[in-house]
Amino acid sequence: MNSAYAVTAVALVAVATVLVGAFGLRISRTTSDFYVASRTVGPRLNAAAISGEYLSAASFLGIAGLVLVQGPDMLWYPVGYTAGYLVLLLFVAAPLRRSGAYTLPDFAEARLSSHAVRRLAGTLVVGVGWLYLLPQLQGAGLTLTVLTGAPDWLGAVIVAVVVTVIVAAGGMRSITFVQAFQYWLKLTALLVPALFLVIAWQSDGAPSHAFDEPAEFREQRVVRVDDTVDLRLTAPLTVTVDGTVDGLAHKDAEVALPAGTHRIDGGTRLTFAEGSEVPVTGNGADDALSPSRAESRAERPLYATYGLILATFFGTMGLPHVVVRFYTSPHGVAARRTTVAVLGLIGAFYLLPPVYGALGRLYAPELTLTGDADAAVLLLPGRMIGGTGGDLLGALVAGGAFAAFLSTASGLTMAVAGVITQDVLPSRGVRHFRLGTVLAMVVPMAASIIVGGLPVADAVGLAFAVSASSFCPLLVLGIWWRRLTPPGAAAGMLVGGGSAFLAVAATMAGYPGAGPWHALLAWPALWSVPLGFLTMVLVSLATPGRVPPGTAAVLARFHLPEELRTEVSA
Amino acid sequence: MPQEPAERRVVVTGPPRRARPTSGYYRPRTEIDEQTTLGHTYVRSLMRIQLRTGLTVFAVLALLVGPLPLVFAAAPDARRLEWAVLGFGLYPPLVLLARWYVRRAERNERDFVRLVEDR
Numbered sequence: 001m002n003s004a005y006a007v008t009a010v011a012l013v014a015v016a017t018v019l020v021g022a023f024g025l026r027i028s029r030t031t032s033d034f035y036v037a038s039r040t041v042g043p044r045l046n047a048a049a050i051s052g053e054y055l056s057a058a059s060f061l062g063i064a065g066l067v068l069v070q071g072p073d074m075l076w077y078p079v080g081y082t083a084g085y086l087v088l089l090l091f092v093a094a095p096l097r098r099s100g101a102y103t104l105p106d107f108a109e110a111r112l113s114s115h116a117v118r119r120l121a122g123t124l125v126v127g128v129g130w131l132y133l134l135p136q137l138q139g140a141g142l143t144l145t146v147l148t149g150a151p152d153w154l155g156a157v158i159v160a161v162v163v164t165v166i167v168a169a170g171g172m173r174s175i176t177f178v179q180a181f182q183y184w185l186k187l188t189a190l191l192v193p194a195l196f197l198v199i200a201w202q203s204d205g206a207p208s209h210a211f212d213e214p215a216e217f218r219e220q221r222v223v224r225v226d227d228t229v230d231l232r233l234t235a236p237l238t239v240t241v242d243g244t245v246d247g248l249a250h251k252d253a254e255v256a257l258p259a260g261t262h263r264i265d266g267g268t269r270l271t272f273a274e275g276s277e278v279p280v281t282g283n284g285a286d287d288a289l290s291p292s293r294a295e296s297r298a299e300r301p302l303y304a305t306y307g308l309i310l311a312t313f314f315g316t317m318g319l320p321h322v323v324v325r326f327y328t329s330p331h332g333v334a335a336r337r338t339t340v341a342v343l344g345l346i347g348a349f350y351l352l353p354p355v356y357g358a359l360g361r362l363y364a365p366e367l368t369l370t371g372d373a374d375a376a377v378l379l380l381p382g383r384m385i386g387g388t389g390g391d392l393l394g395a396l397v398a399g400g401a402f403a404a405f406l407s408t409a410s411g412l413t414m415a416v417a418g419v420i421t422q423d424v425l426p427s428r429g430v431r432h433f434r435l436g437t438v439l440a441m442v443v444p445m446a447a448s449i450i451v452g453g454l455p456v457a458d459a460v461g462l463a464f465a466v467s468a469s470s471f472c473p474l475l476v477l478g479i480w481w482r483r484l485t486p487p488g489a490a491a492g493m494l495v496g497g498g499s500a501f502l503a504v505a506a507t508m509a510g511y512p513g514a515g516p517w518h519a520l521l522a523w524p525a526l527w528s529v530p531l532g533f534l535t536m537v538l539v540s541l542a543t544p545g546r547v548p549p550g551t552a553a554v555l556a557r558f559h560l561p562e563e564l565r566t567e568v569s570a
Numbered sequence: 571m572p573q574e575p576a577e578r579r580v581v582v583t584g585p586p587r588r589a590r591p592t593s594g595y596y597r598p599r600t601e602i603d604e605q606t607t608l609g610h611t612y613v614r615s616l617m618r619i620q621l622r623t624g625l626t627v628f629a630v631l632a633l634l635v636g637p638l639p640l641v642f643a644a645a646p647d648a649r650r651l652e653w654a655v656l657g658f659g660l661y662p663p664l665v666l667l668a669r670w671y672v673r674r675a676e677r678n679e680r681d682f683v684r685l686v687e688d689r
Contacts, residue, residue, distance in 0.1 A: 072649060073642075075656035079635075082661060086631060086668050090624040094675070305639040333676060340668045347661035354657035480621055556613045559620065561679040564686065 003148040005391045009399035010144070013185070014162050017406055020181045021166040021174045043334050047341030049176045050325045052183030052403075053411035054081070054342075055349055056132075057139035058460050060186060060404040063350075065373035067357025068364070073301065074357075076308050078350035082343060084316025089339040092317050094332035095479045095558035103418050104323055104471060111478045113548045114486035120493055122423040124470055125320045126440075129416035132319070132463045133409060133444035139374075140405040141448070146375045147398055153449050159402075160445045163410045167417060168437040175414055176328065182407040183345065189400020190352040193381050193393040197359055200384045207362060223270045223366040231262045231279040231369075239276070243268025270369070278365040307523025314529055315464035318471025321411035324418060331562045356380060377401070416440035462504040469528040470497025473536045479558055481537075485547050488540025496532020500524040616682045620675060627671045634663060 059081065066074035101107040104125050109118040137156035144155035166178060201207075225243075237257050241250040244265035245257070264270070272278075316322060329335040360367065360376040363384050367373045378401065381393035414437075421436035470493040477484045477492075503524035520527070540547075548554075642652050 072652045072656055075653070076639075079656055079660050082664055083631065083635065086664050087628065089668055090628050090671060302639055302643055309635065309639070333679075336672045336675060340665070340672055343665050343668045347665055350661065351658060354653070358653070358657075480617065552610050552613070555617065556610075559613060559617050561683055563683060 005395035006147040006398040009395035010147075010158075010402045013399040013402045013406070014158065016185075017162060017178055017182070017403070018166065021169065021178050023174075023177060043329070043338040043341055045176065045180050046325065046329055046334075046338045047345055048180035048183045050179075050322070050338065050342045051345040051349065052179035052181070052186065052407045053321055053325065054346060054408070055183065055186055055404060056408035056460075057136055057143075057401065057404050059350070059353065060190070060401050061139065061143070061374045061377050062460075063353040064356035064360060064377045065367075065375070067354060068360040068376050069368045069373045072354075073305065075354055076305060077312065078353060080309055080312025081316065082347050082350060083313050085339055085343050085346065087313050088317040088322070089336060089343070092475050092479060093326060093335045093339045096323065096475065097326050097329050097335035098332045098558050098560075098562070099554075100327075100557070102324070102327055103415065103422070104318075104320060104474075105419055105423060107323075107478070108474060108489065111548075111554055112484070112486045112489055113550065114489075117486050117489050117493075119423065120490050121471075121474065122419045124466070124493060124497055125419045126416050128318070128463050128467055128471075129320045129412045129419075129440070130444045130447070131466070132321075132460065133412050133416075133441075134448055135460050136405050136409045136412070137444060137448040140402065142374065143378065143398065143401050143405075146378055155405075156445065156448050159405045159409055160441050162406060163413050164437055164441045167410055167413050168434040175410055178410060179407045182403040183349075185403045186400045186407075187349055187352075189396050189403065190349070190356075190377075193397055194352050194355050196389070196393055197380060197384055198355065201359060201362070223272065223369050225264045225266060225268045225270065225369055231257075231264060233257060233259045233262065233277075233279050235259055235277065237276060237279065238273070240271035241268065242271075264369075272366075278361075278368060303519050303526065304523050307519075307526045310529055311461065311464045311468050311523070311525035313468075314472040314525070315466075315468035317475055318467030319463065320415035320419070321408070323471075324415045325411070333561075353377075359384070413437060413440045462501065465500040465504060465523075465525045465528065466497045468525050469500040469532040470494075472529065473532040477533070477536055477540075479555075481540075482551050482555055483540055483544070483547055484536065485540045485543045487543045487546055488536045488538075491539040492532050492536025495535040496528050499531060500528040503528065612682075612686060616678070619678050623671065623674045623678060627667055627674075631664075631667060635660070 059078065063074065063077055066077065096107065099107050099110055101110045103122075105118045105122040108121040109115065137159055140155035140159040141152040142155070144150045144158075145152055166174060236259055239255060239257065240252060241255045242252050243250065245255060245268065246262050326335050326338075329338055356377045359380055360373075364376055364379060367376050367379070378394060378397055381397060382390040384390070385393060417433060417436040417440040420439050421433045424439075425432045425436055473492050473496060474489055478489070503521040507518065507522045638655065642648070645651070
């Protein structure tokens, strides 16, 4: 791929982002503008902004890569990301807006009038936000490395600097415009190349075996394995090897590998014949954006699928950057309509990654072996179309990928900075918000440089699981159950979120290598979400004396339509 | 919680209700405003019907999505079906469910306003 085009595209996206942000800055005046854009953002602009913010690197690059490597089961990710918004609409959207709070900790305090619960919620928001920022920064580094060979940290630094400048300068008002712009940019960047790719596929005779399992090579293909990987073969395979397989060195020799697991050392070159099956890699392939390291699909795939569904369906409502957006709607009815528009927008976007995944299985199956599966979206235009056209389309995709890092990172920074400003720093002025922004970005930035090669990719799945088991019970019970008490809420968040966090952390550290325990810990949502709900309910019931005195009035404010609200809230 | 100026902007909507002649004997609206037990019963009834609407739509979603992994696991040869359903087929029902819910929820709220305003 010609990196000059790609670098230009990435630079253009960064500059356009700053310019659109500056446009928002001109009309960003008050503190209220800063945090919630003065709550005057209409459904259409807000929906585009929410979608722009939500579609992260994991959506833009990760899903196609996952589908390429692991097949259509991975399409549950985009379905879950979308359905999460439906669940949010059903139980949370309008009352959350009517609660009139800025952030999740504000909601916790308004509902339970407890400073301790507020503190706990704030800590969790900052934690989940940082967890989610980490893969964005690392993804930016990976993209820039794949495109230009630049060092890993450079992309992360670019994203961090651009985001900090926009958020610190313009706050929520300016971020709203930036993100609305980036939704349409991302959609274009994925849609236009997809159209050309589908045309190229048609003129190629529309081969359709991508949908069959497993993928196979369409032509003789030489694959260079950079990092040592384990291959799992379901059938014997004959391959030409130049390098080391299973500890035996070969020099351009044809080797018949029996079914089973084989270790390929880094630097080995494999030549696959036409029509041979693409082997499945075991642990070791480096898919930086995909949360696949923690899971092993071969064991209990059904359990894993349901765990994934539960985490994404219930986790969306608790993601700090998603929640903070609902406060920018003018009223509860608008918040509901906004959510419907969001469902349409992200649903439309998610039609595209499967196309890339399927075409990747056809035209770039060897990416599963080289560990660059996340780069499939970036490499396909050059691979299938080639020439200047392919370069230009590739540059468009690269720009879109960068827009994905920028928008999600800025939304997260916004949410984390809001919490830091209000709960950690002494006053709530705009200047302190700017200081909070820098703090919100510096920590994940440092972490991404320090932990570098570690599998932080699982952070996305971890963030969803923690959010589903802590914030989801808090929001749902807080909105619909009048007997919730501060001790109950605190215990539920600690037990649910804490156990999910520990379970995934244990998996990432490689604690139980295999067996049913592994699946239980790698996909905690299936037990940690009910655990969080149950703890919250039981502890609340055990402390009936601690129900906050104003509960009835607060719930009335959450649920009454705005036209009835004047006197109640006064 | 900070009281920011934008809150005031939201308030000034709808007809000037204070000027309307009060009907004297039965005003649910006042009950809610003054947070009497009767007022809380009204709010509770609204919450109950909104929760029921949400749970109904959620049940439809669960019935729609819940069995799918089982179906795909039971028919491992139906790969094309899996691609079609997960890649494209599920999004339209999700949007339709959302629209259906919003219509129901807004109607519930309109009915409630009509009830308590005694119109």
